[in-house]
Amino acid sequence: QVQLVESGGGSVQAGGSLRVSCAASGSISSIDATAWYRQAPGKQREFVAVITDSGSTNYADSVKGRFTISSDNAKNTVYLLMNSLKPEVTAVYLCNVRARMVLGRWGDYDFWGQGTQVTVSS
Numbered sequence: 001q002v003q004l005v006e007s008g009g010g011s012v013q014a015g016g017s018l019r020v021s022c023a024a025s026g027s028i029s030s031i032d033a034t035a036w037y038r039q040a041p042g043k044q045r046e047f048v049a050v051i052t053d054s055g056s057t058n059y060a061d062s063v064k065g066r067f068t069i070s071s072d073n074a075k076n077t078v079y080l081l082m083n084s085l086k087p088e089v090t091a092v093y094l095c096n097v098r099a100r101m102v103l104g105r106w107g108d109y110d111f112w113g114q115g116t117q118v119t120v121s122s
Helices: none
Strands: 004-007 010-013 018-024 028-039 046-052 057-059 067-072 077-082 091-102 105-112 116-121
Touching (some): 004 091, 018 028, 028 077, 028 105, 046 077, 057 067
Antiparallel strands (some): 004 018, 028 046, 028 091, 046 057, 067 077, 091 105, 091 116
């Protein structure tokens, strides 16, 4: 069964840190990239960070130097460590997985998790 589950969200004070996780089911293989996006109420969904199958990473300019994306391939899990949090980053954080094989079938797949809420108070 294909499933993405985000976890680790919560409420923190400004300047604090938080790590969110995105776990993909074992039925997803040949993952090309996993990205984190965020969306605040009434705002457009915004790219945050991405990590590819080769381990290459990229970040939105607004989070460079403060956020770190990493992966544990054995667990099919991608993490986003967020440091020096500011109230303006309050949003639902969602992971997006792009893969070439799902349930043993080749194709171009694009999955989204349900998101995890991150709230930063001032």
